[in-house]
Structures are given as structure tokens and as C-alpha cells.
Amino acid sequence: MDERWDLVVAGAGPAGCSLAAMTALEGATVLLLEKEDQPGLGRDWIVDVESTAFEEAGVPPPDPEASWHQAGGQVMMSPTGGTTIDLLPPPVLPVRNGAYIRQLAGWAAESGAEVRTGCRVLGPVLQGEAVAGVRVAQPGGGEVIIRSNLVADCTGITGALRRGAPPDWDLGGEIDSRDIVQARREVRRIDPDAAAHWVERGDIPDNVRVDKTGVMAAYSVEACHLDIDAGYIDILVGGKLGGRFPTADEWFARVVRRWPFVGEKIFGDGGIIPVRRTWNSLVGDGMLLLGDSACQVIPMHGSGTASALLAAKLATSAVIHALDEKRYDRRALWEYCRAFQSGRGSILAFFFVVQRHIDRLTGDDIDALINRGMITAEDFYNGLVPLPLSYDPLTLAKKVARGVAILPLLTGFGLSGLKAERMMKHYQEFPSAYDRRELDRWISGLPRVS
Ligand SMILES: Cc1cc2nc3c(=O)[nH]c(=O)nc-3n(C[C@H](O)[C@H](O)[C@H](O)COP(=O)(O)OP(=O)(O)OC[C@H]3O[C@@H](n4cnc5c(N)ncnc54)[C@H](O)[C@@H]3O)c2cc1C
Numbered sequence: 288m289d290e291r292w293d294l295v296v297a298g299a300g301p302a303g304c305s306l307a308a309m310t311a312l313e314g315a316t317v318l319l320l321e322k323e324d325q326p327g328l329g330r331d332w333i334v335d336v337e338s339t340a341f342e343e344a345g346v347p348p349p350d351p352e353a354s355w356h357q358a359g360g361q362v363m364m365s366p367t368g369g370t371t372i373d374l375l376p377p378p379v380l381p382v383r384n385g386a387y388i389r390q391l392a393g394w395a396a397e398s399g400a401e402v403r404t405g406c407r408v409l410g411p412v413l414q415g416e417a418v419a420g421v422r423v424a425q426p427g428g429g430e431v432i433i434r435s436n437l438v439a440d441c442t443g444i445t446g447a448l449r450r451g452a453p454p455d456w457d458l459g460g461e462i463d464s465r466d467i468v469q470a471r472r473e474v475r476r477i478d479p480d481a482a483a484h485w486v487e488r489g490d491i492p493d494n495v496r497v498d499k500t501g502v503m504a505a506y507s508v509e510a511c512h513l514d515i516d517a518g519y520i521d522i523l524v525g526g527k528l529g530g531r532f533p534t535a536d537e538w539f540a541r542v543v544r545r546w547p548f549v550g551e552k553i554f555g556d557g558g559i560i561p562v563r564r565t566w567n568s569l570v571g572d573g574m575l576l577l578g579d580s581a582c583q584v585i586p587m588h589g590s591g592t593a594s595a596l597l598a599a600k601l602a603t604s605a606v607i608h609a610l611d612e613k614r615y616d617r618r619a620l621w622e623y624c625r626a627f628q629s630g631r632g633s634i635l636a637f638f639f640v641v642q643r644h645i646d647r648l649t650g651d652d653i654d655a656l657i658n659r660g661m662i663t664a665e666d667f668y669n670g671l672v673p674l675p676l677s678y679d680p681l682t683l684a685k686k687v688a689r690g691v692a693i694l695p696l697l698t699g700f701g702l703s704g705l706k707a708e709r710m711m712k713h714y715q716e717f718p719s720a721y722d723r724r725e726l727d728r729w730i731s732g733l734p735r736v737s
Contacts, residue, residue, distance in 0.1 A: 337379055349383070420434035
């Protein structure tokens, strides 16, 4: 069949569905391709999403089927369990990822996009140096070429299109293994009477989410939220695992074995998340990257849904502008890249430096930082908003006074904070228009992060 679209979107996750819906609403002809038989299949974990993101991105908030319960309280616990900090009410909404993706895919279809499932995108079709469509493995076997003016890679960490792009577009290479997080989050049934016994013993609180950080690698979290009345426990494990640490699936199985009251899975899945700064460029001639494919994730804790939704809004204006102008090259699409990198991208880049710093610490270091009040409820809150960590002189003086006993740790944190600030400012000065030499200058000026 000879078909041609304004935009082909590869991958029906939060980024791809939102982009398809918003560009179709603006009158573009849009085809959304998903490799699974149903959008959201195998991706039914809970995501905590910044509550302001839906309105800001112009996407529908989760409907009741896609909404989940917030815990009555939340505490952060040091790796040894010696110190707990009561956290501020988190500025996030818990969302059922699989159900929300299905909701967004339905929105894309209602908005006029065509949604095809069971279609694996194999790579871009290049005409000269520009992308002119995609190669797709058909559900029944065989390969077809689908032509379009623009393509968007929303295939998550797979990066099915960006990997086939010319190298000089700087759409990223392999993700360093230090920047890959494994995670698993499941909601399990419980035996309420047995659970009540463990609560009475003081081993686990009821209706309070407990986040233990640094239990495995320094960059790792184990979060449990038991809700006896609702009859479930929500368990999340994630971090830089593998090597001398168990995988996320092994760690998850250990947590389940620890609590004999935990029963079968109600829903939940696992996956991997890129936690590096966004790639240098997010557009090529005829191509855009969004979401995990662009590494638009908060490197501090691996949250990527809000960034994916916000990127879809910015990319929609660039796509519609390019279609109106009938110009599909990098220059025409650059405004998306500039707007993301100099705004949210700069905050993600800040937290990338912090993430790499945490990676060099040990569990004992994390314990000391929490015990000494170097990591506070406010820091945790800012990481979720997300806002760069910056302190007024009084707060800073208090932290320094409390941290004198752990001076090397304190100094390390201070230096990485300064580098994070430099990184953020560098992203804020992202080139305003596409110019190869200007971009090369920007790349060569990036602060080095070991
Ligand atoms: C266990 C776990 C917990 C998480 N918790 C949170 C959280 O609390 N908060 C938060 O904000 N984020 C969280 N995340 C991260 C979040 O899920 C991602 O950042 C987000 O889903 C990225 O959206 P996306 O649209 O870019 O990509 P994805 O959601 O990865 O979607 C990509 C889509 O592309 C499809 N695809 C892949 N390859 C192809 C191909 N070749 N052809 C066609 N289709 C293809 C996939 O099947 C998928 O449907 C978590 C991730 C995991 C694994």
C-alpha cells in the first residue's frame, strides 16, 4: 500500500501517544506504531508523576482506572534503618502506567491519529541525509516502508530510530552502563491478619510509604507501602544493580520472601531506565526524539513520565510549524530542542551530575549524610518537583555546622553541587538556532563529569 503521512510516531508510551494526539488535533495526518499487541502491555507499574505536569503539558489527567492511592504518610530511612525522616507531602500523583498509556492511546485515536499495534519499527528510511519514513516489521511477517515528512522516536530506551540516524546528528550513542537503572514495582495482595501482626511487632508501618535509600548500591531505593484496609502492599526496588548486587528481579523476590504476608501479584512489571543528561541534540533532518529515547528522565530517581508529556507539548509546536512551512530539516525543528534543553533539560542535567556523584559513595556514606542532616526532607521534595538544590545562607551554614564531622563527604557534595550548577547554566545557554559550529562549541564546553 502506498501511504504517506505528515508524521509517523514510533512507540505508544506516554511521549508517543501525547505527541500523536496533540499533532493530530492540530490537523496533521499522524500514524502511531506500537510493537506490542496493545499499548501499555508489560508496562503496568505505578508511576509517581509531578501533579502539575498534566495541565502544563496540556494532556488529560489520569481517569479513575489509571489513578492510584497516595500513602497516608511517607518517610525516608537511612540504609541501616538508624534514622528516619518524615517527608513533606509529595507533589506527585501515583498513576497506573499501563492504564494511563491506554487512556492516552485512546485520546490519540479520538484526536484523529491512526494507531497500529503489533508493528515493530526497525529503523529510519533515509533519502540523502534526511529521514523520509520508517521500516516496519508487519504483524503477519514481512517488512514494509512507510513514508512521512517527519518521524518521532518515542520507543523509550530502545531508541529504534535514533540508532539508525547519521552519527553527526549527535542523537546519542550507547548509554553508559553507569547510567542505567533497573527497577521493578508491583502491587501484591496481602493476608491482612498476618500483616497486622508484623505491624504490631513494629517491623513495618501501616499506610505509610517507607523509602530506604542506599541499601544495595549507594544509588538504590527500596520502597514499601502496606495498606491493610485496602488489602495490598506496593513494593518498588530500583537502582544501579547487577555486578556484585542482585538484579532488580532478585532483590524484589528477596523483599517478597521477607514478608510472609505478601501474596500474589495484582499488577506490576519491571524495566530499565536511562538516567543520564539528555542527548546533545534532540532533532535531525526529519526526525525528533522524545521521552526515554532522548534520556529526558530525572537522573536523581528515574522519573520520566512528566518530561515525556512536557516534551510532547514542545515537540508539537515544532512539528506543526515545520509542516506549515514545509521545511523538515534540523533548523526547522530546532526550537523544540532549544526549548527543552534550556528549560527542563537544564534541571535534568543538574541532577545528572548529582547522580554520578552519589554513584561514587557507599551505603555508609549515605547513612552518614542522612544521620547528619545533610540530606533533608526539603532536598527530597525538591528532587521530586524537580527544582535544583540551592540553599539560602542560613540553611547552608546549618548544613556545614552539622557536616564538619564528615568533612570529606561534605566537601565532595559541595564540589559536585558547584559542577551541577555549571552544567545547568551550560544547558540554559543551549544554542538558540541550529548552527553546526555553534553546537560543536556548546558540546566542547560541557563540564566533564567522571
Ligand atoms: C519499574 C519502573 C518504575 C518507574 N517509576 C516511575 C515513576 O515513579 N515516575 C516516573 O515519572 N517514571 C517512572 N518510570 C519511568 C517511566 O516509566 C518512563 O520514563 C516513561 O514511561 C517514558 O515514556 P516514553 O513514552 O518515553 O517511553 P516508554 O514508556 O518506554 O514507551 C515506549 C514504547 O515504545 C514501544 N516500542 C519500543 N520499541 C519499539 C519499536 N521498535 N517499534 C515500535 N514500538 C516500540 C514500547 O513497547 C513502548 O510502548 C519507571 C520505570 C520503571 C521501569
